[in-house]
Amino acid sequence: DVKVTQSSRYLVKRTGEKVFLECVQDMDHENMFWYRQDPGLGLRLIYFSYDVKMKEKGDIPEGYSVSREKKERFSLILESASTNQTSMYLCASSLDDRSSYNEQFFGPGTRLTVL
Amino acid sequence: AQKVTQAQTEISVVEKEDVTLDCVYETRDTTYYLFWYKQPPSGELVFLIRRNSFDEQNEISGRYSWNFQKSTSSFNFTITASQVVDSAVYFCALSEAPLGTASKLTFGTGTRLQVTL
DSSP states (O other), X not given: OOOEEESOSEEEEXXXXXXEEEEEESXXXXXXXXXXXXXXXXXXXXXXXXXXXXXXXXXXXXXXXXXXXXXTEEEEEESSOOGGGOEEEEEEEEOOOSSSOOOOEEOOOEEEEEO | OOEEEOOOSEEEEETTOOEEEOOEEEOSOSSOEEEEEEEOTTOOOEEEEEEETTOOOOEEXXXXXXXXXXXXXXXXXXXXXXXXXXXXXXXXXXXXXXXXXXXXXXXXXXXXXXXXX
């Protein structure tokens, strides 16, 4: 069974703080993704990574950065948290899919509130 | 650009009713995959099905069935004899063709299904 874990289920931070969201997967997947989920907007891709130290911007990368130093771990960083970054953050992983389109496996999510 | 539309924001049904969740997509790719995910109240998205663009056969899995129609760019999901445990938000998603990197999913906005006794 694929297991994607996220460091916190709930997080409360203050405006201007630096925030780290951690994601770990245990199935040796090459690809990892960070989404945010907001009511009425569905899931929107922030960043993704297809290999260690490789990263690509998704649809809404502004205000975020990522780090992937090890294959199993993908971190999302909010350099200076703002109230409009209050959201549910979901991490996902998938097998390398150069020839097929493998499903993504999701973590339980982190609900971040920025005050 | 890829787009997935789930026009139904919220649906309420009584247990044992059948319910269909609509999904319409837009893409210029000839090769693509469509997905359905379920998000129960616990929050974790659960993969339900993947269908590639060359396979238009309908699929049935227990009480779940999917109707893929390329002619109308639709990939609808039907739950037969709904149960309270089916209450969740359901997302339809479209996979973009990989260009040397990971393929990305474009999600619809989701349909919240409420099944009551």
